[in-house]
Amino acid sequence: MNTPAGLSRPVFIILAEGEFDNETSKTAASAIRYLPDRVQCVIDSTQAGRTSQQVLGFGGDIPVVATLEEALEHGERSASGGISRAILIGIAPQGGALPAEARALLLRAIDVGLSVWGGLHTFLSDDPEFSAHANQAGVALVDLRRPPPDIPVATGRAAASSAFRVLTVGTDCNVGKMTVSLELRRLLRERGVAANFAGTGQTGILIDGHGIAVDAVVSDFVAGAAERLTLDAAEGADIVLVEGQGSLLHPGYSPVTLGLLHGAMPQAMILCWMPGRPSIYGGNYDWVTIPPLDQVVRMYEEAMSWVIPPFRSRVVGLAANTYDMPEEEARRALEAASELTGLPATDPIRFGAEPLADAVLAESAVVAAAAGGVHK
Amino acid sequence: MNTPAGLSRPVFIILAEGEFDNETSKTAASAIRYLPDRVQCVIDSTQAGRTSQQVLGFGGDIPVVATLEEALEHGERSASGGISRAILIGIAPQGGALPAEARALLLRAIDVGLSVWGGLHTFLSDDPEFSAHANQAGVALVDLRRPPPDIPVATGRAAASSAFRVLTVGTDCNVGKMTVSLELRRLLRERGVAANFAGTGQTGILIDGHGIAVDAVVSDFVAGAAERLTLDAAEGADIVLVEGQGSLLHPGYSPVTLGLLHGAMPQAMILCWMPGRPSIYGGNYDWVTIPPLDQVVRMYEEAMSWVIPPFRSRVVGLAANTYDMPEEEARRALEAASELTGLPATDPIRFGAEPLADAVLAESAVVAAAAGGVHK
Numbered sequence: 001m002n003t004p005a006g007l008s009r010p011v012f013i014i015l016a017e018g019e020f021d022n023e024t025s026k027t028a029a030s031a032i033r034y035l036p037d038r039v040q041c042v043i044d045s046t047q048a049g050r051t052s053q054q055v056l057g058f059g060g061d062i063p064v065v066a067t068l069e070e071a072l073e074h075g076e077r078s079a080s081g082g083i084s085r086a087i088l089i090g091i092a093p094q095g096g097a098l099p100a101e102a103r104a105l106l107l108r109a110i111d112v113g114l115s116v117w118g119g120l121h122t123f124l125s126d127d128p129e130f131s132a133h134a135n136q137a138g139v140a141l142v143d144l145r146r147p148p149p150d151i152p153v154a155t156g157r158a159a160a161s162s163a164f165r166v167l168t169v170g171t172d173c174n175v176g177k178m179t180v181s182l183e184l185r186r187l188l189r190e191r192g193v194a195a196n197f198a199g200t201g202q203t204g205i206l207i208d209g210h211g212i213a214v215d216a217v218v219s220d221f222v223a224g225a226a227e228r229l230t231l232d233a234a235e236g237a238d239i240v241l242v243e244g245q246g247s248l249l250h251p252g253y254s255p256v257t258l259g260l261l262h263g264a265m266p267q268a269m270i271l272c273w274m275p276g277r278p279s280i281y282g283g284n285y286d287w288v289t290i291p292p293l294d295q296v297v298r299m300y301e302e303a304m305s306w307v308i309p310p311f312r313s314r315v316v317g318l319a320a321n322t323y324d325m326p327e328e329e330a331r332r333a334l335e336a337a338s339e340l341t342g343l344p345a346t347d348p349i350r351f352g353a354e355p356l357a358d359a360v361l362a363e364s365a366v367v368a369a370a371a372g373g374v375h376k
Numbered sequence: 377m378n379t380p381a382g383l384s385r386p387v388f389i390i391l392a393e394g395e396f397d398n399e400t401s402k403t404a405a406s407a408i409r410y411l412p413d414r415v416q417c418v419i420d421s422t423q424a425g426r427t428s429q430q431v432l433g434f435g436g437d438i439p440v441v442a443t444l445e446e447a448l449e450h451g452e453r454s455a456s457g458g459i460s461r462a463i464l465i466g467i468a469p470q471g472g473a474l475p476a477e478a479r480a481l482l483l484r485a486i487d488v489g490l491s492v493w494g495g496l497h498t499f500l501s502d503d504p505e506f507s508a509h510a511n512q513a514g515v516a517l518v519d520l521r522r523p524p525p526d527i528p529v530a531t532g533r534a535a536a537s538s539a540f541r542v543l544t545v546g547t548d549c550n551v552g553k554m555t556v557s558l559e560l561r562r563l564l565r566e567r568g569v570a571a572n573f574a575g576t577g578q579t580g581i582l583i584d585g586h587g588i589a590v591d592a593v594v595s596d597f598v599a600g601a602a603e604r605l606t607l608d609a610a611e612g613a614d615i616v617l618v619e620g621q622g623s624l625l626h627p628g629y630s631p632v633t634l635g636l637l638h639g640a641m642p643q644a645m646i647l648c649w650m651p652g653r654p655s656i657y658g659g660n661y662d663w664v665t666i667p668p669l670d671q672v673v674r675m676y677e678e679a680m681s682w683v684i685p686p687f688r689s690r691v692v693g694l695a696a697n698t699y700d701m702p703e704e705e706a707r708r709a710l711e712a713a714s715e716l717t718g719l720p721a722t723d724p725i726r727f728g729a730e731p732l733a734d735a736v737l738a739e740s741a742v743v744a745a746a747a748g749g750v751h752k
Contacts, residue, residue: 153628158665214595218630220497234648254634255632259595262628307630
């Protein structure tokens, strides 16, 4: 990981002021889903007094508190002696600069001995004020998004790996790509398959303990970062599940997505979407209508075909995030998507990822049977 | 530009050791083509004693010398008193690190009072040894590739600009995209059209005096950099000529290319290629065969269609770099390409860019006539 070697994972107080819900604070929600034992409480004064279960629908009794000081009190009651505590930044400020209140809170936290973990583009450890306070207090500033220094330009080498490569792709940002990759790893391992996860974003890195935030890599090297991650995860694995980012139809983030496609060289893709979202997320992008899913499937297969003529990379399944829909409506959306594309469709959190695991295994058998068709 | 404000352009001694030819040192060849009065000599011991004309086929008497010391002597004879001199780094070392001999040469140059201009990913001014020597000698270290600090995420705003936007795209790196954009600017201005150039790489920035090297921008912001450059160049312009980079079918650089497409939002594209090159340039990529040009045309139009449904972005012309072919063969290659695609084709350096200027103006008239079809 991009953290000081040997740094063990602390117990987190998550700062999600004004943003603690299922859609806005992906870092907070994902940390609670995948590291529940490591989350002590969440700071969001607009939801204080509730539990994670009440806000997100999961996470049990993890409390939401209004202030750092309340959070620290909770800690004194619940944290066991030997485990260090840290603030995890679970807000994503527009433009990257932390609001003044958040800065002040983080400085107070550092001063009482908490480390700070963040995944912003602006690195905590490059900030003179944070650095000075952290040095004084003897605590760590962990920048999950800081890339390693020596990433090469991609050469397409991932295509020569013997591991079967699966990339999650999407109609948009924030539609469940990381979750699908993690759920597939769990299911495939339960079935005895040597499946590894390659984390490509700050939240995936936080959960898995290593990875590279590809969106923070200089663009000449973004595909190279995906290639290195994929090859590293392929060591000893039969299947590599590469966490996707962004979307080919997102005017801001499409380069990151293409870098993952051409760096990871997936043989199979899982397309993630939110049935309730008609256009790209965020006020700046409502003019970008999300086309019918069969068109999006062709878009991704086409983009892969540009660089790997010797094998065909296919979308093999669809994963929806339907948390904002009644169950009956969600089932209808899945059926409609499946009918349109001829692909299995599920909401992996609500209805299980089994159909996607089946599809990945079936496709990997097809590719293995056609052995020799893969280049090199 | 990314240089200290007010820094005037010096006379350059170009360091191109072992790489001075038409294909390897793009920076050297382009500086000589577009800034001939500013190039004093070229250092390449493997070609010493020849002239630029003899090596490149252009550049007249500009001499090639073997050592820095010879170059400095030339300077004393030819440079007029008031103009400062600088070394321009015209080599592109694999992996980015300068070879030991080049480092030693640059340090000697700094010590005798020359500035150093470079376009590497590794910034000169971040190097403690170069910085110490430059401070001591009172000279500048100019990093053409260092991006400005405050680039936003792209929102697609360039699509709302009233200027007609033309992007050069390619089958590969280093096939003439910058040259085509610059030649088109010259021709269109000769015809009385307010045409501006948007430089997106270190050589374009060197020649034009401003721009952003988009391949050095963090991948989340690469489309945003293209968007900002395009909008800046659109001020007071009827036509903006955006310098392209990389290729959608290059496994390493395709993200940079897609960032330019989705950031610049071109209504028209010019596809550049080298008829003599069957696969992507460089030993690592010979497995990536370049498909027939009509397929490459469709690829670029498809990638643009992902984000701008309200207007269709078209490839309107083809530009070849045929410097390595006999004239008759070059003409046949152009005719074949034109027949295959139905598009005008030329080598803008060898046969003139007029057919491309005609095509751009015709397409801009078509788009203007369909006014109201552009979003926003």
